[in-house]
């Protein structure tokens with residue numbers, strides 16, 4: 326289905342939990358206010374909303390969080406969603422991946438986006454609030470060994486990963502596509518943003534990378550040493566081609582990551598027709614664009630909305 330501006334909505338991101346086994350400085354600032362289990366939609370309810378979205382034209386569903394692998398029943402959810410015939414993918418920090426790899430493969434997960442900002446163990450621990458780099462690297466290697474199509478997503482941060490060559494070499498060694506994401510400011514993380522924002526353009530210039538092609542929200546660049554995708558919500562705004570909707574673990578539908586608009590799906594979960602009508606209204610209300618550059622910042626943090 327098309328939104329009010331004619332953008333075809335094909336992509337749903339479901340955050341299955343706000344909980345995470347890491348606490349990245351730019352994502353979920355402390356103190357962490359965690360939800361109670363009873364606030365969350367059940368796996369069946371999440372799958373039902375996904376099913377109705379698929380009926381409206383969604384053909385790709387991303388399972389994310391928080392950390393999706395800490396949510397009980399996540400493999401069952403993957404199974405129910407992939408049974409709808411749409412591409413089912415996951416974004417994860419990969420730390421717990423080895424415990425779930427076989428179940429996720431059997432459930433029909435087709436692709437894994439692993440988040441990894443640095444290969445420096447000390448910096449990794451610092452950014453993630455105590456994480457262990459070796460566990461994330463093992464998880465990524467496990468995903469590669471199990472044959473998942475793999476992307477490595479690194480959030481560009483000044484003073485953390487200005488030298489991107491180690492990440493490029495690692496991504497190549499595990500057969501992953503490497504993508505850099507520009508750090509986005511949220512109301513709760515503006516200090517971090519001001520200190521660490523590193524525009525994509527600085528990296529492409531530093532390594533003499535040439536533009537190769539554009540695909541959706543990703544611009545691909547290459548130099549002799551490596552190639553990578555760049556997702557630049559600030560440097561290269563892609564709202565005019567945004568095709569996504571978000572569903573949070575508590576049942577809020579967000580038509581835009583950076584807007585205050587959110588619609589509670591819970592009253593509509595009992596009736597397919599009512600749910601379909603409600604989701605159509607959510608899609609129709611998708612805002613034209615974010616307005617970060619005008620200082621309009623999301624008040625909720627990324628971890629609770631779902632990255």
Ligand code: SAM
Nearest residue numbers: 351352390391392416417418440508509627632
């Ligand atoms: N826990 C999972 C993970 O680490 O991939 C999934 C959730 S996490 C919120 C999803 C992605 O959002 C991660 O790649 C993370 O780096 C990214 N992210 C979080 N906060 C961000 C911010 N302020 N700007 C840009 N990307 C951000």
